[in-house]
Amino acid sequence: MSIRDSLLAILDQGPCYGYQLGYEFEMRTGGSVPLNTGQIYSTLERLDAAGLIQSSGADDEGRALYTITPAGREDVQSWLSTPVPHDMRRNELATKLALAVSLPGIDIAHVIQTQRHAAMNTLQELTRLKRNSSSSVDGLDLGWSLLLDAHLFEVEAEVRWLDHCETRIARAIAENVDLSVPLNPDPPKRGRPTRAPASSASHTNATPKGADNVR
Amino acid sequence: MSGSAHSAANAQPIPAVRHDRDEIVLELSSVSRSYGTGDTAVTALDEVSLQLRRGELVAIMGTSGSGKSTLLTIAGGLDRPTSGRVFVNGTQITGLGAKKIAALRRKTLGFVFQDYNLVPVLTAIENVALPLELDGISARAARRSAKYALEAVGLLELANRYPDDMSGGQQQRVSIARAIVGDRSIILADEPTGALDSVTGESVLSMMRQRIDSGAAGILVTHDARHAAWADRIIYLRDGRITDETRANTLDGILATGA
Known part of the structure; x- marks a missing residue:
């Protein structure tokens, strides 16, 4: 803003x-x-x-x-007269799901369901606020109501996208696609060593914690 | 919105609506519905149980083919379950004959469809009075009840208009009036805002919500999360099964978090 x-x-x-x-x-x-x-x-x-x-x-x-x-x-x-650009750099939810869908052993359906619960609760609360807001229309009331609408449409879009994700994942599973991608046994040859410079063999034993340090 | 809520409160109450909030007005108990037999059998509903209380609006969400419309037609006695039981105001309708179900439906339940389903050769008030007249109530008494119902949805001044002379939103409000006329207090709505623009759709939902708050109850079938958010509970259907449920809760300061 x-x-x-x-x-x-x-x-x-x-x-x-x-x-x-x-x-x-x-x-x-x-x-x-x-x-x-x-x-x-x-x-x-x-x-x-x-x-x-x-x-x-x-x-x-x-x-x-x-x-x-x-x-x-x-x-x-x-x-x-200049459009507000769409900020595509940060979408925490999209990034989280993209990561979660490929990691083995994660119940992605549960992740989606939890998110949808939260989104629906937000929608219900926004709707309640809107119902309680004044219907007398001056520019200020309308502005406030339009702000609520903006949040409502945004969360609605999130729910639709979550439904879309759920369907796509269900379809992929039905087609026996293995979504899980384990840690790459041949990771990039750069990263912060834990103590002394490590041999290339130790890279292949990288724990998830070690993977956190890879830049 | 306070203004419209006031005018609704000033309108004549819907006659004979009781206000026992915990009263279960509609119940589905382990309802299944399948079509066809053998290898080609399709299960549209699979062991679905649901209770609807007075003053409550329950939204049913799901993709097309999830069974949400089947659920609504079974809840409203338009279709029979393959197994399971349906109770309307405590009466098990699954055991009743077609005539008795139809009579109970006319007295208790009102349907609101996406395409309004008004009779084009009847005026608004005649459309609303129709189920009562079919039930043998005198034309005069039916008209009086229809007038109350039209007043409750803010359309009394258009009572003598024909559906073709009304906007989509107005026609849908007439069908809501028809759904609550007389003793009818259970609104079963299947995508009621589907044919309306977003602003008109919202006003229709607001009207439906007001009628439910003042003692009716309703099931709203929708695929739109923004519309489902008008409900107290949201039930998700997938492949004929309830997969999830969201209840209304209060999140204080929801907008402040965006600051």
Whole structure:
């Protein structure tokens, strides 16, 4: 989540002071991304240095106000019209299942079932939150509800993917495919020795612990 | 959502619905259903047991061919199990003749299907009143009950519309009204949101949930986890067997963990 772009988009609505920006941001995003004061002011300093905002005096209470510059307005438009890229680097669950499916002696069906239980409980809880949330529609209620929807769709996709995995694994087993891949008897010739430099023979006796150290 | 919950609470209660929350309204006991014989026999349901209590919504999930629709038709007395017993409000329907099952079904159970199954030449209120009239209740009394049921799903103002003049979501709400009309209090829904867009589908589930919270009970067959999440319990079927069950629990601060 780009705090920088978000705060700039709020400033596009008119001059604000730092605490006010944090309040406006959290109110509009349901508190899903908490901001601390230090973060807000350091962001404002960077925006100022980049010429995207400027100091514009103080309000009646003496709080320092910031105003967006024309370059800042351009930045907001550019941010809103740029798609958020999908982050494919980290998917802990996918990596965990990919690993587990190939390791001998692991009950992969149980791993999937446990995950699906947790996902379904999350879905039920999110649905309960949604049912209890206000149906009166202003932008803030709708924003909060859309945030809940985002989580709901994401977890739903996870459940669908788990079902898909389960079916594919069941099909592979039905076709007598041996999914388990034991430790490679001929592992890469690099790794941190436990004590003295080991002979190549000791590599083949590598324990799972030793395997952890292989880089 | 508080607004719609209020209006539902202000609506006329469904007549003759009792509120004994622990009361088992529907029970399947070791139910099996197979089709064909010998080598070609197919087991659609295999020793399935299930209890449904008043105020409870149970979702049945599974891939196509898992037996979830078979379960629903047997629970609703539309089909008979090969073995096992089915009880509706304490009455074993598996031993009853076809006429008695049909009568019990009309009085107690309501089906909600993906394609609504409304009679196109009847208005909304006539569709809802139909099962009562088939049961010999006077047209006037049936209409009065139908009115309550339509009010409960927020559609009283469309009572005289024909199905073709209503949106998919409205038609599905009519079929929910038909499922709860009179003394009917068990809703058996087979992919009720299948033909609806996601927002309309949600409003239909919300309506169904409200009726169940106010004293009905229901089974929801779905392949969609997001829809199953409206249920108190989720039962997974695979190859005709119950393989798993998830119950609702409360995870506090679920969104805070994403912070």
